[in-house]
Amino acid sequence: MNRKPSYVLLLAAMILIAQPICAQESSKVAPTIDFTYLKRTDGSKLLQAKVYLFQNRKTYLVVNQDVLFSAGGDSITRATTDGEGIAYLLIQPGAKLKENPDGTTTFKVNYPGKDTLDAANAEITVRDMGMAMHLEVLDSVRTVHVKLFETGKKGDTIPVSGQTVDIYVHRMLSLQKIGEETTGDNGELNLEFPRDLPGESDGSVTVVARVEENEKYGNVENSQVKDWGIPVDHSVVITTRALWTQIAPWWMIITLTILLTGVWGHYIYVIVQLVMIKKDGNKPVLK
Amino acid sequence: MEDTNKDKPNSRRKFLQLGLGLGAVSVATAVAGKALAAGPEGGEKSAPSASGEKVKVLTTDGKVVEVDAAQLSLAKASGKFVSPSESHIGIPGRKFVMVIDLSKCKNARKCIEACQEGHYLPKDHEWMKVFLMQDANTTAPYWFPKPCFHCDNPLCVSVCPVGATYKRSDGIVLVDTDRCIGCKFCMTGCPYSARVFNWNKPEVEYPSDMKYSPERAVPQKEGTVGKCVFCADKLRKGELPRCVAACPMGVLYFGDILEDSVTNGTETVRFSELIRNRAGYRHLENLGNMPSVYYLPPVDRQFPVDSGYDDLKPELKERFKNIPYIKNTKLKKP
Amino acid sequence: MTTYNSDTLFKEFKPQIEQTSRSWFIWFGFFICCFIFGVVGFIRQLTGGHIVTGMRDNVVWGVYIVNFIFFMGISYAGALISGVLHLFRTGWRKPIIRMVELITVISLVIGPVFILFCVGRFERIPYLFIYPRIQSPIMWDVIAILTDLVGCIIFVYLSYIEDLALLRDRSSELKIPKWRKKLYKWFSLGYKSTPSQVKRLIFSRNIMAAMIIAIAIIVYSVLAWIFGVTLQPGWHSTIFGPYFVIAAVYSGTGVLIIVMYLFRRMNHLENYIKKQHFVNIAVLLFIIGAFYGYFTFADYLTKWYGSVKMDKELIDKLFKDYYWEFIVANYVGVLVPMIIIAFPKLRTINNITIGAIITIFALWMNRYLIVVPTLETPYLPIQDIRPDWVKYKATWVEWSLTLAGVSVYFILFMIASKLAPIISISEMVHQDHKHVPDEPVQIL
C-alpha cells in the first residue's frame, strides 16, 4: 500500500462511516484549472490549461481527459490533457479571432466533467500586443532593444508605453534574469547585455524578453539566439591520477600484470614439475 | 491553510518553461481554414484508459467520491526510460551543482519527504538528511541539509569492485542496484555518510509498471546500496530535483555550473556571484573529494535554530539530544 | 642426535590414521553441532535479510569482517612461518611443519567464506569476475587471496607427496578402507624417490616456499589497504599494511602453539614435539609481539598527539566505550604473553599455551577495535534514534556463524590428521645438511 493515498483512504473511511451511503452518489469533485495565455515569438498564441485536484496537500493531475477550448467565442476545439494534466491549444499567427467591442479577445476553457469529476471552467481576456526584439551592438555596447506595439484597425502600429519588460537568458532549469526595463513613450526600451555570461560551446545564448502576467496583455514573449555568451568548454575534465574512472590507470594494470605473471608463472612451472614427477614415476626404475 | 498554498505547484514557473520548450518542438499543426490546433501532439499518455482502479477524494462539501484512477494521477508522466547501461552517459554538456543556503533552513523536512515520496523510499531511509550541526560547544548550531555530494573525486566510485557505482560526464554519481553486490565498501569509503543500505526488502509499494532505472532508483533492492541521485530522471526532463522543488524556504539551489546559473525554483542567480557574495564553501574540503554541493554559511539567519526543533515530532527531537545547544537550552531540567 | 627412520615412524603413526578414538568422535560430533547451529543462523540471514545481523548504516561491517581478517591473518602467518622455516632449513621445524601448513590452508579456506556472509548479495559474487574493476582494493584482495590459496594448496601438497608415496607403498599393512588407499595411490603421483623426482620435488618446494612468503606479505598488506585507502579516522593510516602483516604473524604463531598443544595431547606426540619446540616458537612469538606492540603504539601515539578532530573522537571512544576491550587487545594481549616468555621459570608448555590463547583472543579483539569503533565515528555525527544504528552489537546470527567458522576449522583439522600423519614422516627422515642437528636447538 502506498502510504500516501492510505492517508486519504483513512480519511475516506472515517467519513464513509459518518455519512449515509446514498449521499455520495450525487457528490462530485470539482477540479481546478490553471489557464494561461502566452503570445510567442512567431506571433502564435499558446493556451495552456492545467487541470488538477488539490487535496490533502497533494496534487492529483487530471490526465487523459478532454477539455474544450474556445477563442473569441466561436471556434471550439477539443484537446486532451497529457500525463501532466495539461492540455494545449496553439493558435497560429495571423488567425482572425473575434474581438470584444473594446478590442480584447476572450479565451475560454471548459472541462465538461466525467463520472464523479465535476465540470470546471476558466477564462482569460487579453488584448493582442506585439513585441519586437533586436539584439545589436551600439557603440560597442551589446544592447537588447525591445519594442511593444498594438496593431491598429488599418494595420498601423501603435506603441505601447509604460509596460515592464523582463529580459532573461535561457538556462537549463529556469530563465535567468539579466534585467528589467519599462517602455518609454515610443514603446521602446534598451538594456545592456552583460559580457560575462557563459553560453553554449559556440557562445550562443538564447535571449528572452517577456511581458509577464500583464492584466491587459497576458504573457508576451520574444526570444532570439545570439552569440553573445562566452563559449564554454563542455569536455569532461578528469583530474590527473583519478582512480574513479571505469578503466584503471595504466601503471596499475602493468604492476598487476607483472605481479600476477610472475607468481602464476612459478605456479605453472611447479605444476609442470609435478607432471614430470608423475611421468618419471611411470618409467621403470633402473637399478 | 498557509501550508496548503506553499505546497501548490508553481504553475507560473512551469508555464515560463513551457513557452520555450514548445518553440523548439514546433507544433505547426495548422489545419487549413481552421486556425486552431490542439497541441502538442504525441505527448506522453502513460495512464491507461479506465483501469477500474479508484482513487478516493473529498468533495468541497466534505463527501468522498471515487474517481477512476485512469483520470487522476499522482505522479507526473515519466520521461523516456533510461536503462542501466544508458544511465552511464550523462546529460551532454552539463555539470550539475547544488548550493545549499544554510541561513534559510529551518528543518521543515519537506525535501526529505519529497525525496522519499519520489523515490518510493521507506520512511527510515533518508537520502537527504538534515543534521543539526554544532561544530564545537562554543559555536552556534545550524541546520545542515545533506544530500549526496556527487564528488568530482568520488572515493565510493574508486573503491567499487564491480563498477556498480559510477560517475557520469554531468557529474552525477549513480548506483546500479542490478550490479551492486552489496559489499558496502563504498559506504565506508564515503566520508559524508551519503549512502544507505537496504538491510531488508524495502516495505513500500511502487507503481508496478515502473521499470528500474538507476536515474530514479526505484525500486530499491534488498542487499544493495542506495543514495541520492540528484533526481537524474527529473533533470533529463529539464525539471528540478524533487528536494529543490519541494523546499518552501528556497534553501536549495540547483543548476549547471557550466551555465553559471542556479535556481531554487523562484529565483535564478549566477552561481559564481552567489558563492562570491555569500562566501560559499564545500563541506570538509580538506578531504579532497571535491563535492558538487556548496554551502552558504548560516549568517543573517531568517529563522532561529529553535524553530526547526520545536515543531518536530518527539521521536525526531530525540535525534538531537546530544547536541550541546539542545542539551543546554531544551533539555535542561529546572 | 636422533635420526629417525621411516619404518619406525610409520609403525608409530600407523594407529593414528587407522583408528579413531571415541573422544575423537565426540568432539567431531560436537563441532558438527556447532556447524549446524551456524547453518541455522545462515538460513535465518538468508530468509530475514541482513537486518537480522547487528550491522546498520554506520557500522556496515561487523563481526564477519573481523573474522575474515582474523582467519586470513592466521593463514598468512602460517604461510610465512612455514616458508621461512623451510627456506632456512631450521632443523627443529620438522615435527611441526605439517601443522603449520595445515593451519595455512584451512584458515585460508574458511576466511573468505565470511565475506560471503557479509555481502548483501552473495549470489552476485561472480560479478567480481564478470565486471572486475582493478582499482578497487577488494579486487586486489580477490586476486591475491585466490593466488595465495592456489599457492598454499600447491605448497602443502608438495610436502605431502613423499608421505603419500610411503603410505601407498605400505598400504597393504594399513587397515583402512579401499578408497583411502586409492586416494594415496592417486595423489602420490607415482613418486618413487628416483633422483630426478627428488630433485624436482626439492626444487619445487623451494620455489613455492619463496613464493608464499612474498604472497603472504602482499596479501595481508592488500587486506589492510581495504581499510587504509578510505578516509575513515583510524583506518587512514600508512602503517596499516605492515601493521596487519605483523598482527597476522602474531596471531598465526599463537594458533600454531595451540595446535601443537592439542595434537601433542591428542596424538601423544610428546616424543616429537618437545618443550623446546614450544619455547622456540614462543620466542618467535615474543619478538613478533614486541613488534606488534610497537606498531600499535606508534599508530595511536601519532593520532593522539596530532588530535585531528575525528582521531580524537575515536581515541576518546576507545578509552571510554571500549575501555576494557582496548586494554585486553593492546595491553594484556602484548604484555602477558611477553612476560610469560621472558622469564625462563614461567616458560612451561601450559603457560606458553595460555599465553598463546590470550594472544589469539587479543588479536581478534584488536581487529574488532579496528573495524567497529571507527565506523561508529563517522565524519558527520550519527543523529539517529534507533539504538542499533548508533552502536553496533552483533546478533546471535553473527555469533552462530562465527562459531561455525571455528568449528569447521577444527573439523578440517581432525579430518586432515586422519588422512595422513600429522607429523611429516619424510621430513623427519630427511637430513637437510649433514651438520644440522635434528634436535631442537636452544635459541634462548
Ligand code: SF4
Ligand atoms: S556496495 Fe555495491 S556500489 Fe558499493 S562498492 Fe559494493 S558493489 Fe559497489
